[in-house]
Amino acid sequence: MTSDVKEIYSGGAPPAPAALAAKVRTLAPSMTRSMQRVAEAVAADPARTAALTVTGLAELTGTSEATVVRTARLLGYPGYRDLRLALAGLAAHQESGAAPAVTADIAVDDPIADVVAKLAYDEQQTLADTAAGLDTVQLGAVVTAAASARRIDIYGVGASGLVGMDLAQKLLRIGLIAHAHSDPHLAVTNAVQLRPGDVAIAITHSGSTGDVIEPLRVAFDRGATTVAITGRPDGAVSQYADHVLTTSTARESELRPAAMSSRTSQLLVVDCLFVGVAQRTYETAAPALAASYEALAHRHSPRAR
Missing domain, CATH: 3.40.50.10490 (Glucose-6-phosphate isomerase like protein; domain 1)
Incomplete structure (x- = not known):
């Protein structure tokens, strides 16, 4: 698949809010650097980015409105408005206390109980992302x-x-x-x-x-x-x-x-x-x-x- 093909919205159903974070984690490594900045902002703070207009998100990430729209389409949404709705849903899901958005890295001096807990969470997240x-x-x-x-x-x-x-x-x-x-x-x-x-x-x-x-x-x-x-x-x-x-x-x-x-x-x-x-x-x-x-x-x- 070329990047040009991937930037065209397929016309299928957009990902559910719960699948959005998985999409970002999966596709971010293959994005251009400017699109990565948009994706990283979206993943880091869904509630904040959901409140931004396309111009606001472009200014926040130091990119262009066109880059924001291309990123939304790459993630599976017809346009930025649809991405904002998904971000709002993801923010609400995270605020419900279902799970933390980010898991801390394993440190060299972590107790083994913490290692088990962190690995278990990361494994669960990986499986959930793959399934989504x-x-x-x-x-x-x-x-x-x-x-x-x-x-x-x-x-x-x-x-x-x-x-x-x-x-x-x-x-x-x-x-x-x-x-x-x-x-x-x-x-x-x-x-x-x-x-x-x-x-x-x-x-x-x-x-x-x-x-x-x-x-x-x-x-x-x-x-x-x-x-x-x-x-x-x-x-x-x-x-x-x-x-x-x-x-x-x-x-x-x-x-x-x-x-x-x-x-x-x-x-x-x-x-x-x-x-x-x-x-x-x-x-x-x-x-x-x-x-x-x-x-x-x-x-x-x-x-x-």
Whole structure:
């Protein structure tokens, strides 16, 4: 997706107020610096910005009225008036005491109880943001393709590779042919064998991991249905993806690298995809799951030794 495409309002329903903060956190890293200033102001103080005119917000952020309107449209609203209404709703939600807007970073000298509380909150926020921003139409299309696929290839490296392995083993247990590839050479070698009716899934939080993009490109050229699970929907991986599933991430800090929080959101998307496929293929998935449970139980029983 190019920035020009992303700046055009899609015409769908604008995000609910509760989803606005998630949208800001997800899209801010891919915005221009001037649009980031608008998004940061919106996220930092929804009540204050909701009271501002488009001119007032432009002056507050040192940008232009056009930048404010483009930011509103990028966030999914037809215009600035609609964004102001959502901001007012978000401010009211925060004032209700449901949750703090920002979680403090973990400090080196934090007691372990505080570490647990902060991580738990950040994990919850990451999952809530991902759920709020997940395009269920795109997800449904991926479920349909995967449920009838001859073969499913999954590409990911590092932490994303672990998520790919998790998805592959889940799909295998319901009787589908699925393989996760973290070695870039093997990934491309396998992608060459794909054809229409197969599915290729690339998992990359940054959207720019070359070792993941290349096999997806090959799969795309071979006619397979291609999917990107990424935190950057405007990243390079998306140009080879028929479907994009966007993940969110908590703020990165010195003691909590991005890989930890991005994996949380990726695992939620993977679980949603798996459950959807299991629902679509229930008649074959249920017996396959039962057979795998029985095989594992037999393997660990004393009589099997």
